[in-house]
Amino acid sequence: MSAVVPTQPSVEPGFVMNVQNLVKHFELKAGFFALGAPPLTVKAVDGVSFKIHTGEIMGLVGESGCGKTTTGRLVTRLENPSSGRIDFLGVDIATLRGSDLVGFRKYMQMIFQDPYESLNPRFTVFRAVADPLNVLGIAETQEERLELVIKALEDAGLRPADELLGRFPHELSGGQRQRVAIARALVVSPRFIVADEPVSMLDVSIRAGVMNLMLELRQKYDIPFLFITHDIAVARYMSDTIGVMYLGRLAEMGPTEEVISRPAHPYTRALLAAVPVPDPEHEYSIVPITGELPSPVNIPKGCRFHTRCVYAKQVCREVEPAHVEVSPGHATLCHFAHDFYSVGSLIPPSPPKEWEG
Amino acid sequence: MLLEVQDLVVHYKIKTGWVHATDGVSIQLDKGETLGLVGESACGKTTLAYGISQLLPSNAYIKGGRVIFDGKNLLKMTMKKDGRLKEYDNELNKIRWKEISMIFQGAMNALNPVQRVGDQIAEAILFHERVTKQQARQRAEQLYNLVGIPVDRIDHFPHEYSGGMKQRAMIAMALALNPKLVIADEPTTALDVITQNKILTKVRELQDRLEMAMIIITHDVSVVAKTAKRIAVMYAGQISETGTTREIFKETAHPYTSGLLGSFPSIKGKVRRLATIKGNPPSLVEPPTGCRFHPRCPYVQDICKTQNPPGLTMSPGHISFCHFAKDLQGKLSPEVFI
Numbered sequence: 001m002s003a004v005v006p007t008q009p010s011v012e013p014g015f016v017m018n019v020q021n022l023v024k025h026f027e028l029k030a031g032f033f034a035l036g037a038p039p040l041t042v043k044a045v046d047g048v049s050f051k052i053h054t055g056e057i058m059g060l061v062g063e064s065g066c067g068k069t070t071t072g073r074l075v076t077r078l079e080n081p082s083s084g085r086i087d088f089l090g091v092d093i094a095t096l097r098g099s100d101l102v103g104f105r106k107y108m109q110m111i112f113q114d115p116y117e118s119l120n121p122r123f124t125v126f127r128a129v130a131d132p133l134n135v136l137g138i139a140e141t142q143e144e145r146l147e148l149v150i151k152a153l154e155d156a157g158l159r160p161a162d163e164l165l166g167r168f169p170h171e172l173s174g175g176q177r178q179r180v181a182i183a184r185a186l187v188v189s190p191r192f193i194v195a196d197e198p199v200s201m202l203d204v205s206i207r208a209g210v211m212n213l214m215l216e217l218r219q220k221y222d223i224p225f226l227f228i229t230h231d232i233a234v235a236r237y238m239s240d241t242i243g244v245m246y247l248g249r250l251a252e253m254g255p256t257e258e259v260i261s262r263p264a265h266p267y268t269r270a271l272l273a274a275v276p277v278p279d280p281e282h283e284y285s286i287v288p289i290t291g292e293l294p295s296p297v298n299i300p301k302g303c304r305f306h307t308r309c310v311y312a313k314q315v316c317r318e319v320e321p322a323h324v325e326v327s328p329g330h331a332t333l334c335h336f337a338h339d340f341y342s343v344g345s346l347i348p349p350s351p352p353k354e355w356e357g
Numbered sequence: 358m359l360l361e362v363q364d365l366v367v368h369y370k371i372k373t374g375w376v377h378a379t380d381g382v383s384i385q386l387d388k389g390e391t392l393g394l395v396g397e398s399a400c401g402k403t404t405l406a407y408g409i410s411q412l413l414p415s416n417a418y419i420k421g422g423r424v425i426f427d428g429k430n431l432l433k434m435t436m437k438k439d440g441r442l443k444e445y446d447n448e449l450n451k452i453r454w455k456e457i458s459m460i461f462q463g464a465m466n467a468l469n470p471v472q473r474v475g476d477q478i479a480e481a482i483l484f485h486e487r488v489t490k491q492q493a494r495q496r497a498e499q500l501y502n503l504v505g506i507p508v509d510r511i512d513h514f515p516h517e518y519s520g521g522m523k524q525r526a527m528i529a530m531a532l533a534l535n536p537k538l539v540i541a542d543e544p545t546t547a548l549d550v551i552t553q554n555k556i557l558t559k560v561r562e563l564q565d566r567l568e569m570a571m572i573i574i575t576h577d578v579s580v581v582a583k584t585a586k587r588i589a590v591m592y593a594g595q596i597s598e599t600g601t602t603r604e605i606f607k608e609t610a611h612p613y614t615s616g617l618l619g620s621f622p623s624i625k626g627k628v629r630r631l632a633t634i635k636g637n638p639p640s641l642v643e644p645p646t647g648c649r650f651h652p653r654c655p656y657v658q659d660i661c662k663t664q665n666p667p668g669l670t671m672s673p674g675h676i677s678f679c680h681f682a683k684d685l686q687g688k689l690s691p692e693v694f695i
C-alpha cells in the first residue's frame with residue numbers, strides 16, 4: 001500500500017499539488033417533465049489548471065454552482081475526474097484506484113461545506129475528532145487522545161471543550177458543528193487540506209480565531225491549503241494566490257493582492273464591486289454584471305462570460321479567449337485583459353479600521 | 358401586531374445538566390416587517406427560531422413565556438404538560454409553511470435526498486393549495502427564476518446540486534406558499550455576493566408586494582444592514598440590545614454590539630490580523646452571573662458581576678441591557694477589544 005507514497009522529491013520541486021486541465025462532467029437523466037429527452041451533461045469543472053506550493057494557501061472563489069466544491073472533491077479524489085492530471089507529491093493521482101489511492105488519501109483532509117458530511121450523526125464529538133488519530137495511528141493511550149482532542153477543539157474556538165465531548169452533532173449549533181469538523185481535520189497535521197467554506201457559518205469574532213489558527217498551522221507545519229470560499233474578503237485574508245472560477249474554468253488567477261488591486265477580468269471586477277458593507281447608510285455602486293448565470297449544461301460559446309459581461313464585443317461572442325498573462329503569475333481569460341489591467345482598481349483604498357495591527 | 362414573543366425560556370436537557378439556550382427573550386414583529394437577529398455562534402438564535410415555529414427537538418423544554426402569532430397563542434396548542442412540544446398537531450401543521458415558513462440553517466440536509474427538488478416544491482404547493490399539477494409546477498419554475506437557479510436543473514436530485522443551489526432551493530420552498538412570516542436562519546451563508554444581492558433584492562420586492570414579515574437570522578452584519586428595519590442583538594441566550602438598524606449601527610448602546618460590529622474582514626486597505634472579542638463565548642450550561650457579557654466586557658464594573666442589567670430605554674424602541682448604557686452610548690469603540 002505504501003509503495004506509491006513517494007520518497008523521492010516531486011517532479012516539479014516545491015509543488016505539492018499540480019493540477020493540469022482537470023475536467024469533470026456529470027451525466028444526468030432528464031426529469032419527468034422532459035421524458036424521452038437525451039441525458040444532460042453538467043460541465044461542473046471544464047479545464048482547470050493550477051499549482052500549489054509547499055506552505056501556500058490558494059483561495060478559490062466564484063459564484064454559487066461554478067464548480068468550487070467539485071474541484072476540491074476531485075483533487076482529494078473523492079470524485080473521479082473525467083480527464084486531466086493531478087500531481088500530488090509528484091505522483092499523478094488522477095487515475096489511481098483502490099488501495100493505492102487510500103495510501104494518498106491518508107495525507108489529505110477535507111473540511112466539507114456541509115458539516116454533516118464530515119460528521120457521523122452517531123459519533124460523539126470526542127469520537128469524531130479522535131477518529132483521524134486512530135486512522136493514522138497517532139496517540140497511544142486514551143489520555144493522549146483526550147488531550148489532543150481537547151486541544152483541537154479549543155483551537156477551533158470550542159470552549160469549554162469538555163462540555164461538548166459527549167454531545168452528538170444534532171445537539172450542537174450550526175457554527176459549533178462546523179468547528180468540530182475543522183477540529184477533526186486539524187487534529188492530525190495533514191500534508192494537504194481542502195477547506196470548503198470552513199468559516200461561512202461562523203460569526204466574525206469566532207471566524208477570525210479560526211482563520212488565524214489555520215494561518216498559524218500553515219506557518220508552523222508548512223501545510224498547503226486549497227481554501228474554497230464565496231467570500232472574496234475572506235479569500236484575501238487567507239490566501240497567497242487566488243483563483244476566480246466561472247462556469248467550470250478559472251477566469252483569473254494570480255497573487256492575491258495583484259488580483260484584488262488590479263483585476264484584469266470583468267467578472268472579478270463585478271465580484272469585487274458586489275462585496276457588501278456593514279453599514280446601513282452605505283450607497284452601493286452598480287455591480288457591472290448583467291443577466292443570469294448560464295446553466296453549466298449549456299455553456300455559452302466564445303467567452304463563457306460574454307452573456308453577462310457589460311464590455312462584451314463581437315469577438316467575445318465568437319472566439320474563446322486564451323490565457324493572457326498580464327504580469328508574472330497573473331493570468332486571465334479575457335480578450336481585453338491588458339486594457340482592464342492597465343485601468344487598475346475599482347476600489348479606492350481606505351483606512352483599515354476593522355483590522356488589528 | 359403579527360408576532361409577539363414574551364419572555365420565552367427554552368432549555369435543552371443534556372447528560373450533564375441543562376443548556377440555557379434561550380433565557381427570557383421578548384421580540385415583536387409587525388405585518389410585513391423585517392427583523393434582523395444577530396449574535397455569535399451558539400448564542401441561541403436557532404433555538405429562538407424553533408421556539409417560534411414550534412419545531413423544537415424532543416430534548417427541549419419550554420420553561421416559560423408566550424408566543425402569540427396572529428392572535429393565536431401557539432404554545433397553548435402545541436405544548437405538553439412537561440414543557441416539551443407535542444409530536445404532531447393538526448391545527449399547527451396548517452399554520453406551518455402556509456403561515457410561518459422556515460429557511461433552515463444548513464439547508465443542505467433539509468431536502469429529501471431521494472426526490473427531485475422541483476417535485477418537492479410542487480408537492481408542498483399541491484398539499485396546501487387547490488391548484489393543478491401544472492400550476493404548481495409553473496410556480497416552482499417562477500421561484501427558480503427568483504432564486505437564480507437555471508430552470509433546466511429543476512428535475513435533479515439534491516445531491517446533484519451545489520451547496521448554494523440547495524440553499525436557494527430551500528429559499529424557494531419557504532416562499533412557495535406566500536406565508537405571513539418567513540424565518541430565515543442564515544439564508545445566505547453559502548452564497549456569493551452577486552447571488553446574495555440578487556436574492557435579497559427579489560425577496561424584498563416579494564415582501565413588499567405580499568406584506569410578508571421576515572425574521573432574518575445571521576452572523577453577517579452586512580446582510581442585516583441591507584435588509585432589516587429593526588435589529589435584535591442576542592448574547593448568551595438573551596437579547597442584549599434592540600432598536601432600529603440605524604440606532605444599532607450608529608447609536609450603539611451596548612459594548613457587545615460594538616465589538617460585534619467592529620471586526621469585519623474587508624477588501625479595502627491593508628490586510629491586518631483580524632480583531633476578535635477577547636475571552637471565550639460563555640458556557641450556557643452554567644451561564645455567567647449578573648450581566649452575561651461581563652467576563653468579556655472591557656467596561657465591566659463590580660455591579661455587572663452580580664446584577665442582571667435591566668433594559669434601559671435609550672429612545673422609544675431602542676433598548677440596551679447594559680448597566681452603563683446611558684454613559685457609554687456615543688463613547689463605545691471597537692478599538693477597546695483589540
Ligand SMILES: Nc1ncnc2c1ncn2[C@@H]1O[C@H](COP(=O)(O)OP(=O)(O)OP(=O)(O)O)[C@@H](O)[C@H]1O
Nearest residue numbers: 026044064065066067068069070517518519520521
Ligand atoms: N454529483 C453531482 N451530480 C450532478 N451534478 C453535480 C454533482 N455535483 C455537483 N454538480 C453540479 O456541478 C456544478 C458545480 O457544483 P459545485 O458543487 O462544484 O459548485 P460550487 O462552486 O461549490 O457552488 P456553491 O458555492 O453553491 O457550493 C453545479 O451545477 C452542480 O449542480
Ligand SMILES: Nc1ncnc2c1ncn2[C@@H]1O[C@H](COP(=O)(O)OP(=O)(O)OP(=O)(O)O)[C@@H](O)[C@H]1O
Nearest residue numbers: 171172173174175369378398399400401402403404
Ligand atoms: N438539541 C440540542 N440539545 C442540546 N443542546 C443544544 C441542542 N441544540 C442546540 N443546543 C445548544 O444550545 C445552544 C444554542 O444553540 P443554537 O443552535 O440556538 O445557537 P445559534 O445561535 O443558532 O448558533 P449558530 O450561529 O452557531 O447556529 C448551543 O450551546 C448549542 O450547543
Ligand code: SF4
Nearest residue numbers: 303306309316334335
Ligand atoms: S472576453 Fe469579452 S465577454 Fe469575456 S470577459 Fe472579456 S470583455 Fe467580457
Ligand SMILES: [Mg+2]
Nearest residue numbers: 069113519520
Ligand atoms: Mg460548494
Ligand SMILES: [Mg+2]
Nearest residue numbers: 173174403462
Ligand atoms: Mg443556528
